[in-house]
Amino acid sequence: MVVKRNKRPVRTLAQGRPPTVQKPKSISRKATRGLINTIHQLEKKKAQAVAKGDKAAEVAADSEISSLGGIQKYQQASLQGQRNDRGGDSSRVLMEWLKPKFHTSGLTADGSLRMLEVGALSITNECSNSGFFDMERIDLNSQGHGILQQDFMKKPLPVNDTDTFDIISLSLVLNFVPNAQGRGDMLLRTLDFLKKPHATGPHDAFPCLFLVLPAPCVTNSRYMDEPLLERIMQALGYMKTHSKTTQKLVYYLWRRTSPTPTKVPAFRKAELRSGSTRNNFSIVLSSSTL
Known part of the structure; x- marks a missing residue:
């Protein structure tokens, strides 16, 4: 009688990395463009509010940017766009x-x-x-x-x-x-x-x-x-x-x-x-x- 052994899953180097250095989830092309465009528009709104001295509008724009993940999320989207399958x-x-x-x-x-x-x-x-x-x-x-x-x-x-x-x-x-x-x-x-x-x-x-x-x-x-x-x-x-x-x-x-x-x-x-x-x-x- 042949005893079947459970196959151990093949572990890659990426799987062995600690969570702090795992690659971020891929963002779709549409989501990438949408996020970048939205943050651009919010930064413009913020700059206009600062120029007018409208503190409430400035805080509101900042809050919206933060809710989207802020500049870190923008940079993640930009890096995603630099992938070879996105044009390099x-x-x-x-x-x-x-x-x-x-x-x-x-x-x-x-x-x-x-x-x-x-x-x-x-x-x-x-x-x-x-x-x-x-x-x-x-x-x-x-x-x-x-x-x-x-x-x-x-x-x-x-x-x-x-x-x-x-x-x-x-x-x-x-x-x-x-x-x-x-x-x-x-x-x-x-x-x-x-x-x-x-x-x-x-x-x-x-x-x-x-x-x-x-x-x-x-x-x-x-x-x-x-x-x-x-x-x-x-x-x-x-x-x-x-x-x-x-x-x-x-x-x-x-x-x-x-x-x-x-x-x-x-x-x-x-x-x-x-x-x-x-x-x-x-x-x-x-x-x-x-």
Whole structure:
């Protein structure tokens, strides 16, 4: 008589991990988009309430954000969107653009280029793994080792050129700034942290700014389109070298070609396209002398 043995379940490494490091439950595509959009809208409501001095409305918006899980839940949704089956992380596009430049200039993966990643969610994205960059990662709410908890708008200014960067990444960051003037201020502040442009050199792709936005910010806004975005960036001393538009995102690489301008022209919020289905994304720059 053969005695049947109960098969022991096969245990994976993930099953053996303590609960504190288990992977979070996957969020569906629809739920991911809905959560991110809702928190964006609530952050805008909060910013408007703060501007008006409406404390009750500010507290109400904060309460709603907290009920959804706050910034931690937003970041979980964002990380979910970086999975390969959701399109992968945006820095893959950046590396597709830069690798030919590295090849022609003979640059090796020696970490000689300094990169500031604003709104970093991971230390294992394509740029981090490439070996070309000495990475500095910051985020308002750091989710782990290797990412400094810091507000880019409050980051101490560089003391000298060695503290500046060859490239800054603003991937799905600018759209999270709750007001148009704040977005303009953020773009202007990138000039403080980028190296000065050079007329010639072996790495003519740098210094540069990698900018990623939800596609509707540019393709379906009442107040923003690509020609206007180009004019704003040109006024700051940037030239567009690469761009890519997908159904969900727009990717740009802007090379800094001019020193910090002594005077910035004004770019105000003005309707470019009408229609009830348009969104209200905009960027405002106040006329100022630097």
